[in-house]
Amino acid sequence: xxxxxxxxxxxxxxxxxxxxxxxxxxxxxxxxxxxxxxxxxxxxxxxxxxxxxxxxxxxxxxxxxxxxxxxxxxxxxxxxxxxxxxxxxxxxxxxxxxxxxxxxxxxxxxxxxxxxxxxxxxxxxxxxxxxxxxxxxxxxxxxxxxxxxxxxxxxxxxxxxxxxxxxxxxxxxxxxxxxxxxxxxxxxxxxxxxxxxxxxxxxxxxxxxxxxxxxxxxxxxxxxxxxxxxxxxxxxxxxxxxxxxxxxxxxxxxxxxxxxxxxxxxxxxxxxxxxxx
Numbered sequence: 134x135x136x137x138x139x140x141x142x143x144x145x146x147x148x149x150x151x152x153x154x155x156x157x158x159x160x161x162x163x164x165x166x167x168x169x170x171x172x173x174x175x176x177x178x179x180x181x182x183x184x185x186x187x188x189x190x191x192x193x194x195x196x197x198x199x200x201x202x203x204x205x206x207x208x209x210x211x212x213x214x215x216x217x218x219x220x221x222x223x224x225x226x227x228x229x230x231x232x233x234x235x236x237x238x239x240x241x242x243x244x245x246x247x248x249x250x251x252x253x254x255x256x257x258x259x260x261x262x263x264x265x266x267x268x269x270x271x272x273x274x275x276x277x278x279x280x281x282x283x284x285x286x287x288x289x290x291x292x293x294x295x296x297x298x299x300x301x302x303x304x305x306x307x308x309x310x311x312x313x314x315x316x317x318x319x320x321x322x323x324x325x326x327x328x329x330x331x332x333x334x335x336x337x338x339x340x341x342x343x344x345x346x347x348x349x350x351x352x353x354x355x356x357x358x359x360x361x362x363x364x365x366x367x368x369x370x371x372x373x374x375x376x377x378x379x380x381x382x383x384x385x386x387x388x389x390x391x392x393x394x395x396x397x398x399x400x401x402x403x404x405x406x407x408x409x410x
Contacts, residue, residue: 135374137356139312140285142234142264145201146350147373148173150316150358156185158362163189167200169367175290175314175358177205177238178223187227202227203234205268205290208402211237211244216252220261235262236290239269239402246274250281257284266290266314269397271404272305279309288356290314295324295345295386296394298409307354314356315349321396329389333382340369347373348386 135146149171151159159182163174172195176186183204190200204227210219224230235256237249253265267278268290278286289306293299293315306313319342324330330341337344342359349357350373359370378386390409398406 135350137312137354139287139354140264140310142287142312144234144288144312144314144356145171145173146356147171147346147371148175148201148203148314148356148358150175150360151180151182151186152177152316152360154180154182154360154362156182159185160189162362162364162367164193165364166367167193167195169371171367171371172199173201173203173356175203176227177236178207178210178219179205179238183223183226187229191228197229201233202229203236204232205236205238208239208241211241211249211252213248213252216249217256220256224261231260232262234264234266234287236266236268236288237270239399240271240274240404241402246277247281250278254283266311268314269403271407272302274404275302275305275309275311279311286311288312288314290316290358292317292395292397293349293355294318294320294394295327295330295348295389296320296391297396298387298390298394301407301409303352303354312354312356314358316358317396318345318349318357318359320394327389329385333378333385337376337378339373339376342366343369343373344378344386346370347376347378348383350374351378351383 136143137146149166256262264287266288334341334344346357349355
């Protein structure tokens with residue numbers, strides 16, 4: 134499995150995401166994902182499936198140390214004491230004494246960012262998490278997080294797909310040695326019918342999903358989360374390291390971005406997004 138190195142963290146470049154995956158499906162599909170070769174599993178407190186992810190990981194024959202496990206603290210747990218308690222609860226559900234990466238899930242200005250970052254550092258110092266990061270942060274919040282944190286921030290997990298230009302955020306991440314973790318890579322399924330992507334896929338004998346995941350991981354410092362509840366798609370999503378896109382193909386996919394390409398921007402959670410270049 135290819136990896137991305139960011140501020141001391143070595144992260145498998147292809148992850149398996151569990152957003153909107155019910156617990157019963159997690160119990161069925163995560164063990165198969167691990168058997169297929171996935172070594173990076175992503176969950177969150179708000180997904181309601183940490184316990185099933187923990188059961189699947191603990192029950193697999195893959196050593197815990199070989200699995201990169203990410204979870205995220207929800208915004209209503211950002212005050213110091215609630216934060217620490219929520220991490221302990223996540224570890225209990227995940228049946229592990231540490232997670233590899235802990236993220237702040239969305240910005241929440243009701244709690245000072247310094248308090249949030251301080252709590253992230255505290256659980257890291259306690260050995261409960263190996264690395265810390267953020268999610269859905271704009272460049273201003275990323276820069277503040279870096280300046281407030283003793284420990285390095287290793288990633289910003291954001292919506293990123295062919296229809297959403299994230300060059301500004303990616304450049305800010307690079308400046309401070311951070312990676313970008315992409316979610317919603319398939320743009321909620323919109324990419325699958327795209328003629329440009331279909332042509333590129335046909336020329337490689339690959340699927341559109343494989344081309345999009347390849348486009349992501351072929352970019353420096355980008356990690357891609359894939360998601361499926363279908364076993365056949367697991368093997369397909371994992372098979373993206375045996376071909377490469379040309380610079381022209383990469384550019385053609387970048388050119389698909391549009392001003393209104395963003396899909397995820399919930400009221401009350403989303404920050405003021407950076408304008409695309």
